[in-house]
Amino acid sequence: MSSHYRFRPIEILLVEDSPSDANLIQISFKQAKIANNLHWVEDGETALDYLLQQGDYANTPRPDLIVLDLNLPGMDGQEVLTSVKSDPTLKRIPVIVLTTSEDEEDILKSYELNANCYITKPIDIQQFMRMVQLLEEFWLAAVQLPSE
Template sequence: MSGRTSNPADSGTSLQVLLVEDEPADAHLVRLAFRESQLDIQMDQVVDGLDALAYLKKDPPYEQAATPGLILLDLNMPRMNGREFLAEVKKDAGLKRLPVVVLTTSDAEQDIESCYESGASGFITKPIDIDQFIHVIKSLGDYWSNVLKIPRQD
C-alpha cells in the first residue's frame, strides 16, 4: 500500500463495501439504501466473521473477491461474532488498515468503547425506523465515497 490517498469520487472508481451481516432484512435495507444513494458503491455480503476473514484473505470460495474500501460489521453473528472478527482483522498486518464501521442494534456504552479500543473506524446503532435506517446508510455511503480521503488499497 502506498501512502497516497484516494477518493472514489475523484478517481472514477467505485467504493467496494463488504457487509458482514447475518440478518437478511438488514442486508436488504443496506443494499436498497446504497442503490437509492446513486453513488458508485459495490457491495458483497457474508454472514459471519469466519466467512469475512476468508473473503479478506481470498480463501476459497472468495479467490476473486475485491479488497473492500470499507467493512460494515454487525456485532452479533453466529460462529465468529463481530468483536472477534474486529480483533482478528486489527492484529493482521495485511488487513489492519482496512476501515471497519460497526453497524449494530447495540447502543451499549461498553460495546461502543470496546469497538473503538479494538480499532473500529466508527460505530453506528441501527435505527429501528426503516426510513431512518436508509437515511443513515445513504449518509454513510456519501461520507465514505465523497468526503473522506482514504489510503489506496494497492
C-alpha cells in the same frame, strides 16, 4: 494518488446476519451517487475468508470499507474486528460497526479494537435508510480512503 477512486467503484464488504437489514443497506447503497460494489456475507468466518481471499473468495476484490454487525453467529463482530485490525494487510481498511447494541461496553470495546466508527441501527425504517445515506455521504463522498 487522490483520484484513484474516481476510476473504479468503491468495494464494500457488508458483514450482516440479518437478511432484512442487509437488504435495506443494499438498496440504499445501490441508490448512492458514488459508484460502489457491495458484497454481503452473513457471518464472521466467511468475512475472514473473504478478506483473506481464501477458498471461494480467492479472486474477490479487497474491500475499501467494511460495514460490520457485532451480533453474528459463530465468530462475532468483535472477533472479526480484532482479526482485521491485527492483520498488517487488512488493518488500514476502515471498519464501520453497525449494530443494534447501544451497550456502552460494546461501544468502548469496538473503539479499543480500532473500529473507525460505531453506529447503532435505528429501529424505524425511514431513520435506518437515512442513517445508511449519511454513512454513504460521509464514507463514500467525503472521506479519502487508503489505496492498497
